[in-house]
Amino acid sequence: MKQQYDYIIAGAGCAGLSLLVRVLQSGRFNDKRILLIDKEPKRKNDRTWCFWEQGEGFFEKIVYRKWEKIWFHGKDFSGAYDILPYRYKMIRGADFYEYCFSIINQYSNVDIVWSEINEIGQDAGSAWLLCGNNKIQAQYIFNSILFEKPVMGRGEYYLLQHFKGWVIETEENHFNPGEAVLMDFRVSQQNGATFVYTMPFSTRSALIEYTIFNEKLLQPEEYKKGLSNYIEENLQIKQYSVKDEEFGVIPMTNHVFKKSEGNIINIGTAGGYTKASSGYTFNFIQKASAQMVESWIKSTVPSPGDTTPRKFRFYDSVFLTVLAEENIGGAKIFTQLFKKNDVQMIFRFLDNESTLQQDLKILASLPTWPFPKSAFRQW
DSSP states (O other): OOSEEEEEEEOOSHHHHHHHHHHHHTTSOTTSOEEEEESSOOOSOOOEEEEEEESOOTTGGGOOEEESEEEEEOSSOEEEEEOTTEEEEEEEHHHHHHHHHHHHTTOTTEEEEEOOOOEEEEETTEEEEEETTEEEEEEEEEEOOOOSOOOOOTTOOEEEEEEEEEEEEESSOOOOTTEEEEEEOOSOOTTSEEEEEEEEEETTEEEEEEEEEESSOOOHHHHHHHHHHIIIIISOOOSEEEEEEEEEEEEEEOOOOOSEETTEEEOGGGGTOSOTTTOOOHHHHHHHHHHHHHHHHHHSSOOOOOOOOHHHHHHHHHHHHHHHHSSOOHHHHHHHHHHHSOHHHHHHHHTTOOOHHHHHHHHHTSOTTHHHHHHHHHO
8 A cells, every 4th residue: 555645535435435426527636646535335325315406517417316396295385496507416326326427537647445444634734644553644634524513612502413314115106206305394304304315216216215304313213213104104105015215414613613723624524515405415515526626726736615604504503403402303494495485495594505686585584583583693
């Protein structure tokens, strides 16, 4: 194993692979020695990424399905939305990994090592990591590994978005493959903000995902019960088979992660790319990676991407405060949001791209008392 590189990508997940592929395809770093390191190979279909996007994105070639119409369901409100010029897209983990490594493997200046990373640190003018008995150095390390939960400061919260998904097949036609269900809150809210989304692949196949926002995970059988109850009671499907499944946990926190520490640049969740109020990460990774590579080429120094302007950090903090401290359910908040606003404006708001005028309209549509109260606490 080499002991010296120009750049190290620590973590071969979405953030690390997205950045590395952009770096390589820029054609400006072919003379640099790059190491990609993670604890184990990425081959399984261990997750899916769903996101809305206008036009064709950087990973358009591997979009598995996309929808131009979505549904939202609350207890007392349901709405169908034509979302053009947006499309709601899905990328499967297995397709993403295969595609990224098919590109990476074309470059002889990239080494791939599968080994546990024990520690990351830096010396004057360089960075290093320890894996086993090896200390590997580089000019820069791009780290996507969140080694431990950060210590929360005053006014900071750390919730979890955790989800269990099944890909099911049915014997009869049950789904409209042209329409996806973005959120369905017509399920028990006893564990916190809980919703199900349905991504149909065909009239007889779909991904059903049971999702919760709260502070702790459920027992495995509770996710299974939530999924089976929804499929049988809400979708009225009695006969089906589970073809694939996934489980994931995403932190939702207003803790301010360090984007860089000297020659260590944090990316992905470790760099604060995850949207604190929604858990959406994929598109923010793409925006930040594009910003970083562009600035890197111009200045020869990688500058961390910033996808969350200050006002949106404030909004996210207020939302988390309401979820954590106020006696109001996430179901009511999201129902008000979708009931009173144009869906394209909601997407811009959740993408951190809305104007102040649009922000004020969005905020005015939310439950009146808890949000001003929580905003005052976060000010």
